[in-house]
Amino acid sequence: xxxxxxxxxxxxxxxxxxxxxxxxxxxAVIAMLSExxxxxxxxxVIGITGPPGSGKSTLTDKLTKLLRKQNKKVGIIAVDPxxxxxxxxxxxxxxxxxDLNTDPGVFIRSMGTRGHLGGLALATLGAVKxxxxxxxxxxxxxxxxxxxSEVDIVKAADTVLMVxxxxxxxxxQAIKAGIMExxxxxxxxxxxxxxxDRTKTEIEMMLDFNEGDWRPPVKKVVAIHNEGVETLLxxxxxxxxxxxxxxxxxxxxxxxxxxxxxxxxxxxxxxxxVGTEEDKYEIKVFAEKVAKRKMDPYTISNExxxxxxxxxx
Amino acid sequence: MNRPIRVLVGxxxxxxxxxxxxxxxxxxxxxxxxxxxxxxxxxxxxxxxAAIQEDVDxxxxxxxxxxxxxxxxxxxxxxxxxxxxxxxxxxxxxVIPEEDIPVLKEKGIAGVFTPxxxxxxxxxxxxxxxxx
Numbered sequence: 001x002x003x004x005x006x007x008x009x010x011x012x013x014x015x016x017x018x019x020x021x022x023x024x025x026x027x028a029v030i031a032m033l034s035e036x037x038x039x040x041x042x043x044x045v046i047g048i049t050g051p052p053g054s055g056k057s058t059l060t061d062k063l064t065k066l067l068r069k070q071n072k073k074v075g076i077i078a079v080d081p082x083x084x085x086x087x088x089x090x091x092x093x094x095x096x097x098x099d100l101n102t103d104p105g106v107f108i109r110s111m112g113t114r115g116h117l118g119g120l121a122l123a124t125l126g127a128v129k130x131x132x133x134x135x136x137x138x139x140x141x142x143x144x145x146x147x148x149s150e151v152d153i154v155k156a157a158d159t160v161l162m163v164x165x166x167x168x169x170x171x172x173q174a175i176k177a178g179i180m181e182x183x184x185x186x187x188x189x190x191x192x193x194x195x196x197d198r199t200k201t202e203i204e205m206m207l208d209f210n211e212g213d214w215r216p217p218v219k220k221v222v223a224i225h226n227e228g229v230e231t232l233l234x235x236x237x238x239x240x241x242x243x244x245x246x247x248x249x250x251x252x253x254x255x256x257x258x259x260x261x262x263x264x265x266x267x268x269x270x271x272x273x274v275g276t277e278e279d280k281y282e283i284k285v286f287a288e289k290v291a292k293r294k295m296d297p298y299t300i301s302n303e304x305x306x307x308x309x310x311x312x313x
Numbered sequence: 314m315n316r317p318i319r320v321l322v323g324x325x326x327x328x329x330x331x332x333x334x335x336x337x338x339x340x341x342x343x344x345x346x347x348x349x350x351x352x353x354x355x356x357x358x359x360x361x362x363a364a365i366q367e368d369v370d371x372x373x374x375x376x377x378x379x380x381x382x383x384x385x386x387x388x389x390x391x392x393x394x395x396x397x398x399x400x401x402x403x404x405x406x407x408v409i410p411e412e413d414i415p416v417l418k419e420k421g422i423a424g425v426f427t428p429x430x431x432x433x434x435x436x437x438x439x440x441x442x443x444x445x
Contacts, residue, residue: 013397016368024316087317088342094363095352101359107366112317112347 004035007134012107015134019109022126033126040132043075044240047154049145050163055189056142057096059163059223064100064140066233072138073105075131077124079143079150082112093142107131113150120149122263125156151182156256158249159184159239164203166195180206183216185235191220191228214242272308318439320371323351323360325388328378333406333428337373340432341439357384361391364401370443376407382416389421400445404438406430
């Protein structure tokens with residue numbers, strides 16, 4: 001538990017090492033996470049998503065600099081895809097944030113999606129808690145808005161910022177991706193390009209169909225020139241005030257916790273089921289018999305579930 | 314080891330050419346490593362702080378400007394004063410004159426890879442010399 005103590009004292013290296021352990025599914029980390037859980041919940045968690053190249057990292061960089069002027073400490077978790085073929089990845093979000101490297105009030109961590117069984121969300125949420133306990137005021141989770149687990153991650157935030165750019169296609173794209181439902185604040189980045197107003201109108205029109213008391217603001221920004229970023233941050237902070245005033249914050253966090261509990265339980269069940277090479281081999285043997293019609297998959301899966309629910313750690 | 318090796322690839326100093334760094338980043342990725350690419354024109358301080366936050370196993374620096382004798386030992390010194398040098402392998406690539414290589418190694422740069430080195434050589438070197 002030495003690492004936990006160091007983390008709570010604000011030791012950067014302890015925070016970094018704990019995140020590594022979470023990412024690697026280190027068995028020792030679960031106890032540490034439950035130890036720090038009571039110190040978390042203070043940070044405001046903001047999910048940032050949008051298409052590749054929409055400027056999420058640049059915008060995160062600018063928002064962070066503004067927050068630093070307000071004397072807030074900021075964490076950034078930047079998720080980039082892992083190659084399913086080699087397991088390798090190039091995590092390049094830091095390129096846009098070089099000046100933040102040496103700011104002691106900022107902690108940036110890049111994460112690959114890796115291949116783990118639905119574990120991405122768990123690793124990211126673990127990292128959020130570590131940075132929260134480390135003492136940061138704001139935590140950004142930045143990820144490309146593709147794939148269910150990436151969307152799940154941003155949904156776990158208190159506020160979701162959706163970054164759009166002009167000229168990505170017709171408004172059907174927006175409905176298709178289902179992104180209208182998860183954005184709390186919309187930024188149209190690169191708004192100095194042609195079509196920004198049209199994109200704004202289209203998004204506003206789609207939002208007209210949304211129900212609920214919070215009407216997501218749609219803000220035009222040019223992140224690279226730092227234009228409109230201040231107004232955008234105001235909108236983000238206004239959403240936070242709204243959540244607190246209406247009691248929706250705790251409602252939202254309960255929903256997220258519900259999903260997290262189920263995910264964690266599912267994850268440990270999967271580990272019991274296929275955690276060892278032996279287990280995996282056993283399933284393969286069953287699978288062959290099922291394929292040859294010597295057994296049926298229904299009976300087998302029932303038996304496996306019964307077996308693991310009786311299995312002690 | 315059942316976790317991916319994490320490598321920070323960065324360019325200290327002022328040269329504005331990162332083709333070599335990108336080639337090596339890609340080769341390391343294809344070898345299954347997680348490469349944190351930090352881009353051009355970084356100070357040794359920026360590189361070291363990024364390496365700490367990312368908890369990397371390797372810091373791989375590319376330098377073409379001729380300032381290697383000044384900048385690279387500085388990265389090593391900062392890693393030492395932050396007490397992480399014992400866990401981080403530091404290597405470099407780029408235009409480094411033959412006579413400077415022993416000096417750099419003396420100062421804690423474990424491997425120096427000059428133009429024309431097959432990427433596999435670098436990959437093997439990393440795998441064989443990891444500190445943790």
